[in-house]
Amino acid sequence: MSRIMVIDDEKIVGDMSRMSLEQEGYEVETFLNAEPALARLKEEQFDIVITDYKMKGMDGMEVLRTIKTMYPEIKVIMITAFANLDTAIEALRGDVHDFFPKPVKIKELKASIKRALQKE
Amino acid sequence: MKSLVRKIKSVFGLKEASVAEALPFDLLFAHFREVLDSKNRAMEVIADMSDKLGGGYLFDITYVHNAYSELSAAMQDSLQLFEKLTRSRYAQLGDIFARIDRQIRLLVEGISPVGGDQVISYADITWDMARSVGGKSSGLAELKNYAKTNIPDGFAITTKAFDDFMEHNHLGGLIQAAADNSTSPGALSGIRDAIMKGEMPPTLSAAIDSALLKLRTRSARAGDQVFLAVRSSAEEEDNEYSFAGQFETVLNVPLTRKTVEEAYREVVASLYTPKAAAYQKSAGYDIGNAKMAVACLVMVDAMASGVAYSSDPSADGDTLIINATWGLGTSIVEGQTDADLYRIKKHPEFSVITKKIGNKSSMVTANAGGGTITVSVPDELVEQSSLADNQVHDVAEQAMLIEQYFRKPVDIEWAIDKEGAVVILQARPLRVIRNSDVRVTPPHSIVSGLKRLDQLLRNPGTVAQKGVVAGRVFILRRADELDSFPKGAILVARNDSSEFIRALPYASAIITDIGTPTSHMSSVCREFRVPTLVNTGDATKIFRQGQEITVVIEDDEDPQIYDGIIRELLQGGGTSGSMDDIFEFRRKRYILRYISPLNLIDPLMDNFRPDGCRTMHDILRFIHEKSVVELVDKARYDNDMVKRHAAIKLDLPVPIGIVVIDIGGGLTRDGNSDSVSIEQITSVPLLEIVRGITYPGVWRSEVTSLRVSDFLSSMMRMPDITSDSGDHVVYNIAVASKEYVNLSLRLGYHFNMIDCYCSENAKNNHIYFRFVGGATDMTKRSRRVQLLSDILLELGFNVNTKGDLIIGRLANLPQRDMEITLNQLGRLIGYTRQLDAQLLDDTKIEKYVRNFLEGNYEG
Missing domain, CATH: 3.30.470.20 (ATP-grasp fold, B domain)
Structure with a gap:
């Protein structure tokens, strides 16, 4: 069973992600900020991390860079309410698997997750 | 005589004073179009919000903020333009908007209403106090004050009182500690003890005292000895979640301050019982934020x-x-x-x-x-x-x-x-589990052998609300068939209509030939989560009455409809309803309550007033309806316009005597000629009506035999109109632009008016048809009203009749369908011109209706 981590400083995003992804049979853990999430990666293996771009404390780009350095096999999906071309390019340069502006269509997110897992 | 004239004019909706002071027509028309545009923008935001907050998207507060700011701006634009159009005649609408806006902003910001009264009598509770008085009291007050239902006398103790009580007794810390401590039984019992021993804030005691005194006075007048039922009315209670049996109810409480306060404490304390705490937790509530309002109702001495x-x-x-x-x-x-x-x-x-x-x-x-x-x-x-x-x-x-x-x-x-x-x-x-909550992606192994009906449709259809359901098809041919709509059926209709709201609690799904996803109906379907597919082209022709079908609308691009009830598609998969278990989701979605439901359904109902508006959708509906009325009235009665604009005579092969006032793009003229032919009409709606009127065989030219009694009855009713043929020309005027016409006809002894906006944007389109009068006695005129009503219903109109007045309304049709309908209306004008004299008995009605629909105009 694939494991997915969701990091977003708004509880509703984590809750809704969990609800919809667990229905697909994924194991989901949610975090409201990046530090405890990265600490958890040390303990447990995850296949995919979905992270918000703009968060208090460590932001999404930093999360992406850290993961790509320490756990290059994990696919990262970035979501943001402040989507523009620059943020998208910045994320793509950081080797993000996918990039979604909020609100994120759950169906598209699920499809993206499937693609990420197939590549493995 | 003068008063009779005034009375007649009032029948036609003529407002003597308003005409003189109102705007020139062309300016008014320009305002009208601006109002429509801004209204459409607002409706689009509403549709988007209903979609995004519907469970299919991950969204955050930034989206809610931005979307509501956009809606609020579009609403304010609409209101401002509407005010200009109506010259502030509905100034109250601005206040109503402000009240609804306040409720939404509180929810968007996630703040509880602050301030307000600690105690409110049921008679004084208004619709926007739901969060202060709690679900139970707000529902009862709604029934008492708006639906005029018999409920007991009483008062509500608000969440403001709850806040004050907690603060007065310094209980905030204790509750927060219990909330953080996973609501352990020990902590909860500590809170309950503290509440039961808590001191009432003096202002609250005084407010309760005053409410009791009023109750005592009222009941003494009635000679009753009064006791109270003191019941919980938590914020969301009786709404999204029932909380049935979770909280305390204290019955038959003597009407003294001490006993009522004691009961109040008991009910408030029941918010923190282990059972209530568990229920709240499973429903996603944070017990640290829960608030308890309390309902105090006079006990009914029940048999x-x-x-x-x-x-x-x-x-x-x-x-x-x-x-x-x-x-x-x-x-x-x-x-x-x-x-x-x-x-x-x-x-x-x-x-x-x-x-x-x-x-x-x-x-x-x-x-x-x-x-x-x-x-x-x-x-x-x-x-x-x-x-x-x-x-x-x-x-x-x-x-x-x-x-x-x-x-x-x-x-x-x-x-x-x-x-x-x-x-x-x-x-x-009542929470009824609906099949529409089920979501599946149909596996290929199941669907491969099935008959796909959607592929027979002219269009794939536009999704207004997703869901998976099965049921029998009910093809609605006429609006009045809604009364016999079978429960659980799938409503299939030619066009969408806000009238369908009546059937929504029972409809499994709705499929229409034409319609838009931002229409009133679509937006209400989303609110009720009834799977809805519009604009399929010809569903009413492809499906059979009573046919069993399974509708799988899982995807915006590929809605699927299968022949038969396919149980495999209805089973399995998760439920979208489960998103409702997420507290934050529910809380954000809650704002839609003040945005998308439609309460103003019928313009002839009492609540079709500014103060009947409860939601942004209501306000927009009111604005649209009254803007059309404004245009209709102005075009119909602005005699001044004839003087200011050149009136061009229309040369037609039938003697109907129409003059056209072109307000922009309605005609092409040769030089200064004072008449034009059909070919020179460039007004889309006028052209179609005229084509209909002049359709071969439609204009009945034979002499109608009016009986003496018919003639006398017409003389009695319309002295000022029948006496002076010089006025005649004023009553056969078409005010036209490229996309608009207001055609006022006086033909024989009846008045007929069609107001129509017909453009490429279906959302802007409307037809308003009004018919009144006739030369014959009331019985025969009523028969013609019946005949018109039957035909208009067949053409898809919503119809209201009152005596010999008939009003038909139709909106949001695509241009091509508008044209077909207008052509039919033109034929109807010619066909029914003097028909009332021939409607000698009721059986004739059916015959003439049939003849008309079959295109047999001479039979």
Whole structure:
């Protein structure tokens, strides 16, 4: 069973992600900020991390860079309410698997997750 | 005579004073178009919000903020333009907007209403106080103040009082600690103790005292000795979540401050029982934020009481059920008695399907000094029906009325008082599991052998609401067939209509030939989550009446419809309803309550006023309807316009005598010629109407034999009109632009008006058809009204009639369908011109309707 981590400083995003992804049979853990999430990666293996771009404390780009350095096999999906071309390019340069502006269509997110897992 | 003239004018809606002071027509028309544009922008934001907050998207507060800012700006634009158009005639609408806006902003910002009263009498509770008085009180007050239902006298103690009580006793820290400590039983019991020992804030005591004094005075007048039922009314109680049986109710409380305060503490403390805390947790509530308002209702000295479900959740929706017992209903809600059970057919006249009389050996009744006692039921009553036949009928009728009022199935608690009248003690939405909650992606192995009906449709259709359901097709040919809409069926109709809201609680899905996803109906379907597919082109022709189909609308791009009921598609998969279990989701979605539902349905209903508006959608509906009326009135009665604009005569092969006032793009003229031919009409709607009028065989030119009595009756009714043919020309005027026409006709002795906007944007389009008068006696004129009504219904209009006045409305059709309809209206004008004189008996109506629809105009 694939494991997915969701990091977003708004509880509703984590809750809704969990609800919809667990229905697909994924194991989901949610975090409201990046530090405890990265600490958890040390303990447990995850296949995919979905992270918000703009968060208090460590932001999404930093999360992406850290993961790509320490756990290059994990696919990262970035979501943001402040989507523009620059943020998208910045994320793509950081080797993000996918990039979604909020609100994120759950169906598209699920499809993206499937693609990420197939590549493995 | 003058007063008669005024009376006649008022029948036609003529406002003598307003015409003189109003705007010139072309300016008014420009404002009208601006209003439509801004209204459409707002409707689009509403559609987007309903979609994004519907469970299919991950969204955050930034989205909610931005979307609502956009909506609010579009609403303010609409209001400003509407004010200009109507010259501030509906100034109150701005205040209503401000009230709704305040409620939404509080929710968007996630703040509880602050301030306000600690105690509010039921008579003073308005629709926007739901969060202050809690779900139960707000529902009851709504029934009392708006639906005029019989509920007990009483008052609400608000969440403001709760906040004050907690603050006064410094309980915030204790509650927060309990919330952080996973609501341990020990911590909870500490909170309950502290509440029971808590001191009432002096202002709250004074407010309760004052409310009790008022109750005492009112009841002394009625000669009653009064006790109270003190019940919970938590913020979301009786709304999204029922909280049934979670909190305390204290019955038969003597009317003293001390006893009422004691009961108040008990009810507030019940927010923190382990059972209530567990329930709240599972519903996603944070116990640290929960607030308890309290309902104080005068006890009904009940002969019998019970519960009614306006729709039996286990049946087809056409059955309602009543449970009843002697005395107070406590034993029923707590499941402690063998109560009487009546299953009742909703139509017609609430006939009893089955009656099971329980063995009611004991009953709960009010104790003389306060509280309740359980006593034995006298032997002769134990197995006697606790409700007389007429009372069964009355309770059923109340349940139906309340269901109709809330437009959803309800669960009510009721009592029969000493006078035998039904009193409603509680009403809340009945949670009925709908198939539409099921979501699946159909596996190929299941669908490969099935017959795809959607591929036979002209268009793939536009998704207004997703879902998976199965049911029988009900093809709606005429709006009045909604009354016989079978429960659980799939409504298939030519165009969409806000009238369908009546059928929404029972419809499994809706499919229309034409329509838009931002229409009133679509937006309400999303609110009710009824799977809806619009704009399929020809569903009414492809599906058969009664055919069983399965509708799978899982995807915006690929809605699928299968022949037969495919159970495999309905099973499995998760439920979208489960998103509703997320508190934050529910809280954000809650703002839609003030945005998308439509309460203003029928312009002829009493509530079609600014103060009837409860939501942004209502305001937009009001603005649209009244903008059309503004245009209609102005175009119809602005004689001044004839003087200012050149009126061009229309050369037609029939003697109808129409002059056209071109307000922009309505005609092409040769030089200064004072007449034009059909070919020179460039107004899309006018051209189609004229084509219809002049269609071969439609204009009936034979002399109609008016009887002497017919002629006399026409003289009696319209002296100022029949006496002076010089006015005639004023009554055959078309005010036209490229996309608009207002055609006012006086033909013989009746008046006919068509106001139409017909453009490429279906959302802007409307037809307003008005017909009144006639030369013959009332019976024959009524027959013509019947004939017109039948034909208009067949053409898809919503029709209202009053005496010999008939008004038909149609909106949101695509241009091509508008043109076809207008052409038919043109034919109808010619066809019915003098038909009333020939409608000698009722059987003729059907014949002429049939002839018209078959295109046989000369028969």
